[in-house]
Amino acid sequence: MTRRVLVMFAVLAIIALGLAFYALHLKRKVARDEQVAAQQQLALAPPANGPPTSVTLYVASDSDGTLRRTQVNVTLPPERTERDRAVLRALFGQYLQSSSPHPIGAGADVRDVYLLGDDTAIVDANAAFADAHPSGVLAEALTVASIVVTLNANDTKIQRVKILVNGQERETLAGHADLRRFYEASNIGQVVKDLQ
Amino acid sequence: MPLSGRRSRLALAIVAGSALLFAALWGRHAIVHAQSAAQNQLTVYSPQTSYSVPLLDANGQPYAGLVELLEPLGSVDARADGKKYKLHFTPPGGRPLELQFTEGKNKGKVRGNGYKLPANFVVQNGRGYVPLSVTSALIAKLLATDTELHAAPRRLFIGNVQVRYTLELHKDNPSRLLLGFSSPVNPSIATEPGRVRLTFRREPIVSSVGENVPYSDPLITGVSFSEHDGLAELDVTGTAPMMANFADGGRTIIVTGAPAPAPVAQAAPAPLPPAPANTQNPTPQPRQPATPRFLVLIDPAHGGSDIGAAITPSLPEKDVVLALARRVQHELANRGIAASLLRNSDVAITLDQRATSANAARPALYIALHAANTGQGVHVFTALLPAANLSPQGFLPWDTAQAAYLELSGSVAGSVAAELESRKLPNTRLLAPLRPMNNIAAPAIAVEIAPPAGTVDEIANAAYQDQVAQSIAAGIAAVRAKLPEVRP
Incomplete structure (x- = not known):
């Protein structure tokens, strides 16, 4: 093998290594940017002022497969979708506690709540909500049910709910619960009756 | 800035060389995967069932997983402890038999006697593997029956099952x-x-x-x-x-x-007189409609790269449900009910593919099996769908096909829950927004097993799974008369 060929192979190997490092760098950069964007998104939420308001949460329990109605005090913003978001963040707050009876993935958050007309809410959760959610039919069904009935309990006009993840439609929450469909609050009410 | 002629040629050569290098590496990767997908599984034919066992390439030869090989033939309890690997295999109606091997060694013990493998034992991700060439002799020793391995075409026959x-x-x-x-x-x-x-x-x-x-x-x-x-x-x-x-x-x-194709229709064809009966070449008779039959289709969830829930770091949901599915099939067979598995090996199937295959099989009942490490006992689900006035005889919307069968599905779920209750197994009956159950055009339930009261590991306990499988089969048998048989 001539020296020129060896040099050529060495150059190609260096280029291949360089490209691999560059790809790794880009991957890390995208992850960093997404994290920063998520933090900025949280920081952009308008600060809530005023006295705390009592809101109703339906909190799931994995051990007995039930949803328990509970009241907590939350400072609610004046705008309707921001209020809905604050209620869901209060629900997620219950699940993110270390002693939660229904733990969900660390870092799970609600990015936004949108309204379609007056009665349909689109809940946009962040990636951590789905990516780190415990996998299981019961665990996922409880999460979906608790989101829908909690929203409906605090904003009774909301009759239909759809859950997005990072602004995108997702097939299932963590391999089981269907996230492609709109959930009817009246239909989920059956689950709550069954579960309580 | 324009490059000189020599420099631009060098740059071109480097770019072309890089592209070739990547193409060669990528092509090789693709070929290896295509080959492994097509060839790396063993088909096992036994008197009870036929199934596939994925093979692993190690030490320059194919290896078969011991659990995957033995599980359809009886109860298996396997544990890897460091380099030591112990497996208890209980054939139906028999006593537990012990196999012991050590990773990297070719000597082990089978039923208390020394056993020499033709190559070293392999442990990967807590699973034990033996060379393909020894599978026939090993099963013959465990089941005391004739076996025949066709090694090159990857086919293993247990007992006198050969069809000639x-x-x-x-x-x-x-x-x-x-x-x-x-x-x-x-x-x-x-x-x-x-x-x-x-x-x-x-x-x-x-x-x-x-x-x-x-x-x-x-x-x-x-x-x-x-x-x-x-x-x-x-x-x-x-x-x-x-x-x-x-x-x-x-x-x-x-x-x-095959009959000759019909001539292409001409524009404005002239009416023809009826053809005389041809006794020389009888026309093929239309096939008689098949007899309705009662088939239960069992769908062990997940598979392949989709492991489902990690019950423990070394116990994925996909393995737990496949073992349970085989037990349910066995228990149904004991009650005279035909059942088939939607997957009988570790393969990935999308949710839409599952629904399509299930509907094409036209079962009398569909059961999805899941496992989880949250909650306890057994959860029995029917589909969470709005009540709809749909007739099973008409066209059904894909996303809510199950809505037409909710009443029958509920009867089966209730019957299974009652059987679980009678065996004192903790159970909950619920509605769940579960795919592909919503797309199934037949009575359908989903069963999720969680650990019993004890530790998470007990979810794979043979006695616990047997009790759950018996409850499911008995629950189905109890409502069989309510479920219509279906023409295949």
Whole structure:
């Protein structure tokens, strides 16, 4: 093998290594940017002022497969979708506690709540909500049910709910619960009756 | 800034070289994966069932997973402790038998006696693997039965399960070749001009009349048998288009000439008088509608790269539910109910594919099996769908097909929950927004097993799974009369 060929192979190997490092760098950069964007998104939420308001949460329990109605005090913003978001963040707050009876993935958050007309809410959760959610039919069904009935309990006009993840439609929450469909609050009410 | 001629040629050469290097690496990667997907599994035929076992390439030869190999044949309890690997295998109605091996060693113990493998034992991700070449002898020792391994085509026969065939050529006009089988068969049939290929994936077909049988016939020129990649094929070659028909309840397949295609319709054809009856060439009779039958389709969730929930770091949901599915199938068989598995090996199937396959199988009942490490006991689900006034006889919307069967599904779920209760197994009956259950056009339930009261590991306990499987089977048997049989 001539020296020129060896040099050529060495150059190609260096280029291949360089490209691999560059790809790794880009991957890390995208992850960093997404994290920063998520933090900025949280920081952009308008600060809530005023006295705390009592809101109703339906909190799931994995051990007995039930949803328990509970009241907590939350400072609610004046705008309707921001209020809905604050209620869901209060629900997620219950699940993110270390002693939660229904733990969900660390870092799970609600990015936004949108309204379609007056009665349909689109809940946009962040990636951590789905990516780190415990996998299981019961665990996922409880999460979906608790989101829908909690929203409906605090904003009774909301009759239909759809859950997005990072602004995108997702097939299932963590391999089981269907996230492609709109959930009817009246239909989920059956689950709550069954579960309580 | 423009590059000089020599520099630009060098740059071009580097770019082209890089592209070639990547293309070569990528191409090799793709070929390795394509080969492994097609060839790396062993098909096992046993008197109870036929199943596939994924193979692992190690030490320059194929290895089979011990749990995957033995689980369909009885109860298996396996544990890896460092380099030591212990497995207890209990054949149906038999006593537990112990196998012990050590990673990287070729000596072990089977039923208390020394056992030498032809190559070192391999442990990967907590699973034990033995060389493919020893699987036949190992199973023969455990089950005390005859076994036969066809190593190159990856086929293992346990007991006298082999299905043999006979060939009978009738020189009629057109000629007919009758393939007679010792048991009913259901191969996939592919036809192309001058050829009919029968592919047997689940049936233990073996050659009994030689691999190539030539005929001096104007239509049928020969039959050849081959086996490869865990399946068997019979190729019938001829001089004109041919077709195959089943007869004698699947014990006979008749290959004969295909009818000539109808002439292309002309514009404004003249009315023709009725054709005289042709007694020489009887026209093929339409197939009689199949008899309705009661089939339970069991869908062990997840598989392949989709492991489902990690019950423990070394126990994925996909393995727990496959083991449970086989137990349920066995318990249903004990009650005289036919059941088949939507997957019987570690393969990935999308949710839409599951629904499509399930609906195509036209089962009387569909059961999805899941496992989780949250909650406790057994959760029995029916679909969470709005009540809809749909008739099962009409077209059903894909996303809510199950809505037409909610009442029957609820009856089955209630019956299974009652059986669980009678066995004192903690259980909950619920509605769940679960795919692909929403898309199933048949009565359907989902069963999720969580650990009993004890530790998470107990979810894989054979006694616990047996109790759950018995409850499911007894629950189905109790409502069988309510569920309509379905024409395949």
